[in-house]
Amino acid sequence: MADVEIDCLTVQFGSFTAVKDVSLQIRQGEFFSFLGPSGCGKTTILRTISGFQDPTNGAVRIGGQDMSGIGPNQRPTALIFQNLALFPLMTVFENIGYGLRVRGVPKANRDRKVDELLHLTALSDQGHKKIEELSGGQKQRVAIARALAVEPKVLLLDEPLSALDLKLRQYMRNELRAIQRRVGVTFIYITHDQGEALTMSDRIAVMNRGKIEQVGNGRDVYEYPQTSFVASFVGENNGFSGTITKISGDQAEIETSVGRLVGLNKKSLVVGAKAILFIRPEAMQCGAQGENNLSGIAADAAYEGMTTHLTMKVHDGSSIIATLTGAPALEFPPQGSSVSFAFATRDALILPV
C-alpha cells in the first residue's frame, strides 16, 4: 500500500520551476531516498510533503488522504532539518517532549514516552543536558527522537548527516537504518551523497533539474542506469559521446572521438542517434586486449590500498579512469609512457544524451 503518493507535482517559484510534474508512490515502512545535486528540487519535494511549501500543481496524499490545505502542524509527518533546529533553551528531555506537550499529552504519559525514546536512541543518561553540551552524533539522535515522539506516519530527513565528519557520518548511516527498522516508520531521506543513498535506502529516486530520472533500488540505479544523468551522477563512470553507426542484436556500435566502441543498446537507439557509451572504471582492464580497446598516455596512479585508480590521457585530451582491485599498481607503466585499457561489450551501456 502506498503511504505517500505524489501525483503530478509541480512547484514554481516565480518563473523558476523547481519541481516538474513528478509522480511517485512511496510504500509504507520504506526507506526512500531522493538523490540529486543541489538545486535539483529534492528539498522542495520534501517541503511540499511536510506542508511548508504549497504545490503549484498536483497533489500529495499521505495514507490516501489529500494533504492540500492542511498545514505542517496538522500533517502526520515529522521533519528533521538539515541543521536539526533543536531548541537551544530546552533540555534534551524537553526537546523530545515538545511535540507531545503541544498535543496536550498528560505529563506522566509524556515522560514515559520520552524515556522510551531516550532509550531507543541510546541517550538514556543525557535527558537533563542542554543541547549545547551534546556531541554532533548525540544532537542527531535527539532530533530523531524529537521527531519520532509525535508518532509520525512519515519521517522526512533533509540531509541530516551533512554537518557530521566522515567517521560519524558512516556510523550514523547504520544507526539511522537500524532505528528505521526498529520503528517501522516510512523514512523519506534527502541527500546529494550517493554513498548515503545507496547504503541506506530500499529505493532511490535520482533527481535532476526538477525531474525524476529513475526510481529503483541501489543496484538498479548503479548497474542499470536508465539515463545518462543517472549513469554519470551515481558512482564514477567513463562516458564517451558520439553517434550510433551500427546495430546488431542488443548491441550497438558508436563512433566517438577515441574510436569505434561497442556496448549494450538497452534503450533501442537507432543508427544516427546521438548517444553516450558508459563504462565503469572497475570494468576496465589495464594492459590487456579485449572487445573494446583504448590507448593513451599514463597520467596518474592513485593507490588506495584495496583499490588503485589509474588515469589515462587519450589523444583528444580527455581522461579515462580504470579502477583495479588488488595490488597491480606496480605494473602500471610510469607516467608519460603509453598504455592501453580494454573493456567487454556486455559491461558498456549506451544511453541517449
Added chain:
Amino acid sequence: MLSSAGHPFIFILPFIAIVIFWVMAKFEPKPVGVTQKSFFERNGVPVAIYLIVAVTFWSLFMIVLPQLFMVEMSFRPKLPQIEIGGPKDLYTFENYHYFIYGSTTISDAINWVHIKAFFLTIFASLLIAIFNLALCYPLAFYMAQVAPAARVRFFLLLLIAPYWVNEILRAFALRIMLSSNGLINKILIGSGVVDQPVDFIGNDIALYAGLGYAYMLLMIFSLYNTIETLDHAQIEAARDLGAPWWHIHTFIVIPFIKPGVASGCTLVFMLSAGSLAAPLVLSGPRSLWFTPIVYDRFNQAFNWPQGAAYALILLIACVTFVLFVLRLGRLSLGEIAK
C-alpha cells in the same frame, strides 16, 4: 561637615582612577598555563598609555564626575552666592526632606504633589514600555522572520525617517494634530463618532502617545536584532511538531528574545521617565510628570541643589526598578547588552 571639603576629593579622583587602571593592566590576571603577553606588550607602551588615559578621562569626565558633582550638590543647602563656601555651607538632607514634606525643615505635611508625580511617572513609563512592546513585537517579528529583505529595508527606512525630525518638532506636530480643533478631532466629529471634540491633551492621551512614539524605534531595534538571530528552522520545527502559532511565540520565540525584550523595555522605560520635551509640550494643565518638576527646580525656582536631589531620586528609583525587574526575569546586565 563643611561641604567645600568634598571638592579636593573629587579632583583627585581621576588620578586615583588612572593609577588603579594602571595597576590592573600591570597585574592583569592570566589564565593558568597559557603564555599570554601583558597588556603593555600586546598594545605597545604608547598605545597602552593612550588607552588607559583616554578611557579614564572619558569615563570620568563624561560619566562619573558630572554625576558625582550632582550627588555632591544635592546634599548642599541653597545659599546666596556670597555664602557659598562660608560657615553655613554644610552638608544637609534638606533637599530630600523637601521632596517628602514640601519644606526644608518642617515635617508636618507630606508633599503629595511631587510624590504623586514621581510615582505616576514611574508607573506611566512602565505602561508605556509594555504598550510599546506589545505594539512593536508583531512588526519586529514580521521584519525579522517573515518579510523579504527588500521589504525589510523599506520598512527600516519608513521607521527611521520620522526620527530625522527633532523631538520638539515631533511633539508640537502631535499637539497640533490632537488639539481640540486638530485633524483627529475634525475627523472624529466629521464622521459622527463624537459630537464634542475629545480633550486629548487634558486627559494626558497626547502625552502618552507622544512618549510612546518618541522611543518606539529603540524598542523595534532591540526586538528586531534578537528576533533576527533566531534560526527560522526553529519556528518551522515547532510548527512541524504540531505547535499552533501562539504556542510557538510563547514557548519558542519569546524565551529566546528575552534579552532583547529586557533591553528594549529598559531603554523605553528609562528614557520615558527621564523625557523632558514630550511632557513639556504635550502635557495638559493638570498633568503631573516628574521631569518638568525637576526642570522647574533648576530653572524656575533656581534651586540647583534641590534639582540635583530630585534628579538623583528619579535616577536611583529607575535604576533600582530596572535591576529588580531584570532579577525577576533572571537576566544579567551582560545579557541585555548582547
